[in-house]
Amino acid sequence: MYEEESIYNLIPREYNPPPKEKMYKSKYPAKLAPTGSTLINHTTSRPGVANLDGNYQLSRGCHSHIDNHKTLGKQKGANRSNQYDFLKKQTGTMGNNTLPPSTYDGTKRINQKVRPEIPKKDEKPIMGLKSNKNFIISNAVENILSAPKVQREDPNWLGKKDYGQVPSYLQNIKDNIETEYRMIQNQHLNDAEEQAGQKYSLSNAELIQLRDGLKKKWDSVNKEYQSITHISTVDTQGLKRKKEKCERELQQLEKDMEKVNKQFVFVDTMR
Incomplete structure (x- = not known):
C-alpha cells in the first residue's frame, strides 16, 4: 500500500549512516609471491619462496621476489651519497684538463691607464718628508678670508630679447607654406594658359x-x-x-x- 500523504512528511528526517564494514585483510602474508610464479624475479627464473607444499614461510635464498623501488619508493638513506665517492683530479672522462702555465706578468694592459702601486707597509717615504702644518688652524683661516658666495637672483624671463615675438621655427613654417602656395598658384596659371592655347x-x-x-x-x-x-x-x-x-x-x-x-x-x- 502506498503511504498516505501527510504534512509531517515534509519534516526532514534524521540521517543514520549505515554501519561501516571491517576492512578486508587477506589471511595470507602480503609479501608472499603467487604459487609457482616466476614474476618479479630479478635476473632469474627461480622463485624466491617455497610455498608449493603449503608452507607460507619465505625461503632464505639469495634472491627476493620484491625489488627495490617497486612499491613505496627508495629505502630510507638510499639517497645519501658516499662521502668518499667524489670527483678527484685526473679521474674525469675528458682527460687532463689542466692548462699550461700563464706567461702574463700582470704589467701590460690594453687601452687602460695603470695607476701607481700602493706603497707597502715596510717602505719609507722618500727623503723623509714631514709636514708641521696645523690643518685645523689653516682651514679656519681659509674660511675666514674666503669671499662670501654671491647669491644669484632668479632670472627675469620677461626681459628676454625675443619675449613676445613669434618663434623663428613658426616663421620658417609660415614662409614655407607661402612659398608652396605661390608655386601651386603659378602652376595652375601655366596650365590654364596651355589649355587656352590648345583651343x-x-x-x-x-x-x-x-x-x-x-x-x-x-x-x-x-x-x-x-x-x-x-x-x-x-x-x-x-x-x-x-x-x-x-x-x-x-x-x-x-x-x-x-x-x-x-x-x-x-x-x-x-x-
Missing part, C-alpha cells in the same frame, strides 16, 4: 560646312532607317541589328548638330 574657335564658313555635312549624313541614315520601318515584321537578326545601328547613329548626329548650332564653337586639340 580655337571655328569660323563661320567652317561652321556652315560642318552643319551641311551633318545634315546630309542625317538624311542618308534617316532614309535607310525609314526603309526598315516600313517592313511589317522585322523577324531576322540582320534587320534588327541594322535598325538598332541606325537609331544609335541618328541620336548621335542629333547631339552633334545641337552642339554645332551654337554661335561660337571651340575645338580642343588635345582630344
Whole structure:
C-alpha cells in the first residue's frame, strides 16, 4: 500500500549512516609471491619462496621476489651519497684538463691607464718628508678670508630679447607654406594658359560646312532607317541589328548638330 500523504512528511528526517564494514585483510602474508610464479624475479627464473607444499614461510635464498623501488619508493638513506665517492683530479672522462702555465706578468694592459702601486707597509717615504702644518688652524683661516658666495637672483624671463615675438621655427613654417602656395598658384596659371592655347574657335564658313555635312549624313541614315520601318515584321537578326545601328547613329548626329548650332564653337586639340 502506498503511504498516505501527510504534512509531517515534509519534516526532514534524521540521517543514520549505515554501519561501516571491517576492512578486508587477506589471511595470507602480503609479501608472499603467487604459487609457482616466476614474476618479479630479478635476473632469474627461480622463485624466491617455497610455498608449493603449503608452507607460507619465505625461503632464505639469495634472491627476493620484491625489488627495490617497486612499491613505496627508495629505502630510507638510499639517497645519501658516499662521502668518499667524489670527483678527484685526473679521474674525469675528458682527460687532463689542466692548462699550461700563464706567461702574463700582470704589467701590460690594453687601452687602460695603470695607476701607481700602493706603497707597502715596510717602505719609507722618500727623503723623509714631514709636514708641521696645523690643518685645523689653516682651514679656519681659509674660511675666514674666503669671499662670501654671491647669491644669484632668479632670472627675469620677461626681459628676454625675443619675449613676445613669434618663434623663428613658426616663421620658417609660415614662409614655407607661402612659398608652396605661390608655386601651386603659378602652376595652375601655366596650365590654364596651355589649355587656352590648345583651343580655337571655328569660323563661320567652317561652321556652315560642318552643319551641311551633318545634315546630309542625317538624311542618308534617316532614309535607310525609314526603309526598315516600313517592313511589317522585322523577324531576322540582320534587320534588327541594322535598325538598332541606325537609331544609335541618328541620336548621335542629333547631339552633334545641337552642339554645332551654337554661335561660337571651340575645338580642343588635345582630344
